[in-house]
Amino acid sequence: MAAAQIMVVEDERITAKDIQSALESAGYGVADLVFSGEDAVRKAGELQPDLVLMDIKLEGEMDGIEAATQIRERYDIPVIYLTAYSSASIVQRAKMTEPAGYLLKEQFGFLTKPFEESELNTTIEIALYNHKIEKRLRNREQWLAAILKSVSDAVIATDSKGRIKYMNPVAEELTGWIQEEAIGEDLDKILKILSKESTNIESGITSTDFFDKTVIRAKDGTKLLVGGSTTPIKDEKGNSDGLVVVFRKYRLN
Structure with a gap:
């Protein structure tokens, strides 16, 4: 079975590289490293990855939540949010987009440490599995609806x-x-x-x-x-x- 392809959207280059290394060590493919919301939406359409790891706070006019919303609506690709911020308002806004997962990055002083690799791997596997089941159910519902209409x-x-x-x-x-x-x-x-x-x-x-x-x-x-x-x-x-x-x-x- 081919490795799941994951697109990483993270405007901190060093953090993005760390996440890439963790993903590749876990056996996933990295479709691309993207650094802005606008590029994330465009690249998602071009690459059609299996999943997107999306930092909420991004450079540019489009933040990660808006980018994730467009990616889900246009391409039906599951999104896991990455963030160093856990304020109630941000979490509530993120929840409205029905993400496939939510990972909080640990902060030590001015340095941001990505999450534990085991936590990252577990969250991705659950997200991929749930998306597969949801897609199967949607297809079954569409199939049943087509039969009932006929x-x-x-x-x-x-x-x-x-x-x-x-x-x-x-x-x-x-x-x-x-x-x-x-x-x-x-x-x-x-x-x-x-x-x-x-x-x-x-x-x-x-x-x-x-x-x-x-x-x-x-x-x-x-x-x-x-x-x-x-x-x-x-x-x-x-x-x-x-x-x-x-x-x-x-x-x-």
């Missing part, structure tokens, strides 16, 4: 309190609600049941239930005859975590 049935998913989390385009068409409007609304507001002799949609079901010849009212007042099923979503402990409703409109002869 199916011919209407699909609505809720959270554990019955509030809408997702609607596919068919569900939008049948209910008259677009997903952006419906998110966070109660299911019974979006899927208005007028006749429910054969459905258990609004009760606390514990297994898949089917409903047939059920009348719903769309947002514009149109009445539709539908049939489908409701299935609970369970978490890893078997507790209810929401509901999926799949239904389709009956074709009338």
Whole structure:
């Protein structure tokens, strides 16, 4: 497996070289040493490193936090902050950018000593692993969303309190609600049941239930005859975590 490539953004040249030596000793590749925020953003796009070690305080108009924000938004590259400053305001501003890690450099008088190599290595490995998992989950969610958009049935998913989390385009068409409007609304507001002799949609079901010849009212007042099923979503402990409703409109002869 190829060594992870890491770009170091640090305006103290000696410190940057020390970090490079520590990274190479740990088996990582150093994509480049960069000394300003503006160059960091440009180089990240050119080199596409696996991770960026970013000093918060940098020369120039763009500090490390702003550079990290642009790198994450443009290139989805994880960033670990390096800093000799631990003030609450700096930490809070850094946290808003959702960094992959945060390393505080030790200071002795006028000399700044980079962190322990073991701490550096552990932080990098955790950051790389978490980013890999997050990317895999995002890809899976995009894949699932693409499938749900392509199916011919209407699909609505809720959270554990019955509030809408997702609607596919068919569900939008049948209910008259677009997903952006419906998110966070109660299911019974979006899927208005007028006749429910054969459905258990609004009760606390514990297994898949089917409903047939059920009348719903769309947002514009149109009445539709539908049939489908409701299935609970369970978490890893078997507790209810929401509901999926799949239904389709009956074709009338």
